[in-house]
Every structure is written in structure tokens, then in C-alpha cells.
Amino acid sequence: MSTCTTPDCENPTDLYLCGQCVSDLQQWIDQIPLLVENLPAVVYRISQTKPIGSMRSNGGDADLSPINLDALQLQTNLQMVDREASSYAPMEDAAKQAWLIVEWVQKADLLVNGPEPEWVNHREVRERIENQAPPMPTRQLIPWLRKNAKISIKGKDIRNWAARGKLQPVERVGQPTYWPHEVLAVHRETKGE
Ligand SMILES: [Zn+2]
16 A cells, blocks of 8 residues: 555545545546537637638638647547556556646646636635535645636645635544635735735
């Protein structure tokens, strides 16, 4: 028995990824099919550069739009992710693979869905989070907030806030847990500083 190889995770495991990191990774992998389906529109910029009718105005070739090579590369990378998260756990470089997959999914999500819109209803998000989300350890909280509040917070920030007394852990034995809405509140406060 040793510990998980994900940076910041010290869960015991016999493999290279612990059960929690496997299930976090699976959540990212689950987003891939929809992204792969939507990336071609970004690659060929179908919605942006082609006025209606231009495609058949002159037999085709003269109207070659540049393609988005970054999007194409991401599509290729994501298509190579063809296994379940659990099958990475026995691999020595599992943590690195997982890190890459998260990178690709985040980049592809940005290309397909655009940046976080300014008009996100933060109050609604906040209420939803207060009502539904239990306290979580950092490693679970970070992907959760990214997904549900569309906010990227680093584990380092949470540890700093806790060390400075801005954030109180709910559970102090073992891995500390935090209320997601409290983490969001400190995040808002810090951004406003
Ligand atoms: Zn882990």
C-alpha cells in the first residue's frame, strides 16, 4: 500500500491513482463525447466564416476557410482517450495522463462553449450550491466548483485561505473538508480586494 500519485492527493492506494482520483477523472472523461461531437464546428468555423450560400457559389474550392489547428489537435487528442478512468490507475504515469486529459477537456470546453459568460447568475449558482453541496475535501471541491460554479480555484489558494483563517474547515480530522459556498464567498472577497 502506498499513496496516490496525483499531486496534492495523499490517499492510500495499491495503484497509481486512488479511487477518488479515478472517479474525478471519469467525470472529465464523461465530457469528452459531447466535446468531440462539437469540435468540428470549431475546427472549420462553420458558424462564423461562411455566409449562407457561399459554399456552393463557385464549385467550392475558392472559398477555403482557414481551419483551427488547435481545435483539430484537441479533437485528435480527445479521440485517443478511449478507455475508462479506472484503466489508467495501474499505469505508472497515470497522474500525468490524467493531468493531460483534464487540460484537453478544459481547452476543448473553452473552444466549444466559450469563456464563462459575464452574465452568469452568481446568486442563483450560490443558492443552488448552498442548498445542495455538502462539505468536501479540496481535491473533490476543485473539480466540483469548476463544473458547478464555473470557477477555477487552486488547491493552494484554499490551503492559504485556511491557513490565514479566512476559511474554516468543517472536518479537521484526516483530510479537511470545506463548505463549497464558503469557499466561493472567500473567492469573491479575494477577487474584490
Ligand atoms: Zn488520489
